[in-house]
Amino acid sequence: MTDVTIKRLNASQSDFDSALAKLLAWEDSVDHQVNESVRHILHEVKTRGDQAVLEFTERFDRLSVASVAELEMGQDRLQQSLAAIPQAQREALEQAAQRIRDYHQRQNQASWQYTDEDGTVLGQKVTPLDRAGLYVPGGKAAYPSSVLMNAIPAKVAGVAEVIMVVPTPDGVVNELVLAAAAIAGVDRVFTVGGAQAVAALAYGTETIPPVDKIVGPGNIFVATAKREVFGVVGIDMIAGPSEILVISDGKTDPDWIAMDLFSQAEHDEQAQSILISPDAAFLDAVEASINRLLPTMERADIIRTSMTDRAALIQVEDLEQAAEVSNRIAPEHLELSVENPEYLVERIRHAGAIFMGRYTAEALGDYCAGPNHVLPTSGTARFSSPLGVYDFQKRSSLIGFSAEGADRMGRVASVLARGEGLTAHARSAEYRIKD
Structure with a gap:
């Protein structure tokens, strides 16, 4: 079986921007x-x-x-299904569910309100x-x-x-x-x-x-x-193919990184796996691990196609530049396989989920870490977030004017409404203004 040839990019090359754009392009047009x-x-x-x-x-x-x-x-x-599955599977599901529940309970938002100096009540009702x-x-x-x-x-x-x-x-x-x-x-x-x-x-x-x-x-x-x-x-979202981006300082076991890349590639031929490192020799080592480990995978054919068509090994000057490239990609899953992930997290602005440190395999996030595995793909992490409790809640504004507040703010509303030529708006507010 021939080795997989993975695209190599270098952030210092003059054509890097166009090469990166071409790598990330995914045709989302519906037949x-x-x-x-x-x-x-x-x-x-x-x-x-x-x-x-x-x-x-x-x-x-x-x-x-x-x-x-x-x-x-x-x-x-x-309940019959729950009783029928092997005990180990039941316990794994229950443990994962408990961690997911614990994490998401912290996202729960409460309604709130306050009273301003005029006695007007303002707030937000969460339902x-x-x-x-x-x-x-x-x-x-x-x-x-x-x-x-x-x-x-x-x-x-x-x-x-x-x-x-x-x-x-x-x-x-x-x-x-x-x-x-x-x-x-x-x-x-x-x-x-x-x-x-x-x-x-x-x-x-x-x-x-x-x-x-x-x-x-x-x-x-x-x-x-x-x-x-x-x-x-x-x-929730229109999801594209799964993707993983790993930033490594070159000190993680190359086999670990290769398998982390496989963990997304095995989903789908269109899945995307990218490794960024300042260490060229480490990129070589990971590529060697990829080719050595690929024949051992059950979904080798899917992984091979994904790695050949959509994967990349990207060399950068340093970890700061790695963070810059990552922000341009805005990946669904971002592994920071480095000595000091907290330092790098400060420089990350766009990512669905950030996995910190060498021991944090993205696969743990898929099942049992606790945070949600439904994540923005295809660069949409620039403006969207993981699925969460907030996706199942609505927020209604609460507004309750006192007589004094209606008088004071009615004057402001009157001026603005008449400026917009909306007379009924203005007169509705003016009725509540004291003479």
Whole structure:
């Protein structure tokens, strides 16, 4: 088997900017046919409800039932899965859930208010969403960790009802996913997938109630459907391929770094793994580790394609320049595999999650560290954040004017409203001004 040749970039080269831009480019355009298919499915479910869901479930998942009610798995079934899985898996799920819950409880925001000098009350009321929808991939790509990461923040936020949809192609159920739903406190589970599941959550059917927000990963049809229904409901994000950026001072075991890069590359041929170091010899050593370890990987073919097409080894002058390059990339996962990660963290402005120190493998964040693994991809960490409790809460402004405050601020509002030519606004405020 031939060795993988990984792109090499050097930050000191004159064409580095264009080479980096080319490396990061990812074509996110949705295929026209996918768009048309998704719009058709959304329309059918919106107008025909349960019947359309049943037809699409039979067509795509080869699952034929008489009613959508038969596609619901009750709490007894979830508990059955929890009891059936091996004890080690149950304990791992429970430990991960507890850490995720502990972390997210610290994100919970409380309502607040204050009274100004006129006796006017101002504040913010924080309330949870009434109902959240959680999409969970089924079939080969079954991720119980995603159930925990999406459902637990919603429950911590106080969402009254979390509804999970998960496809079960040919009726094959993933017991670990159902067990995770039981542990996370998911309220209802429907074995429906694809764009039809997104449509059911967005618009509601006779059996599946409409939700306020849809979260969770899915294939191109699911992502396109989420994009289409945004506005009718909220969504978490449109996620691109997974990515990892490692900054190393050259003193970490090269095998560790190679495996950390593999941990993202094995997700998908489009996943991106990048290593930045000021030490050219270390980049060589990691490349050698990559080629030595690759044949030992179960998903070697996927990793090989990802590393060949989208990976890079980038040489920089020093760690400060490494931080600058990292900020331009704004990675989903950033490992700081250096002696003093705290020093480098101060220089990082854009990253979904920052893994500090040589012992902090990104994989721990995927499962059990505690912070959420649903992270901004494709450079969107420049303006977005990990999924959290705040994604399942709304903030309402509180305004309660006293008579004195209405008099004083009414005069200000009157001037501004008349300046904008909005007479009714002005007179509404002026009614409350004292003579």
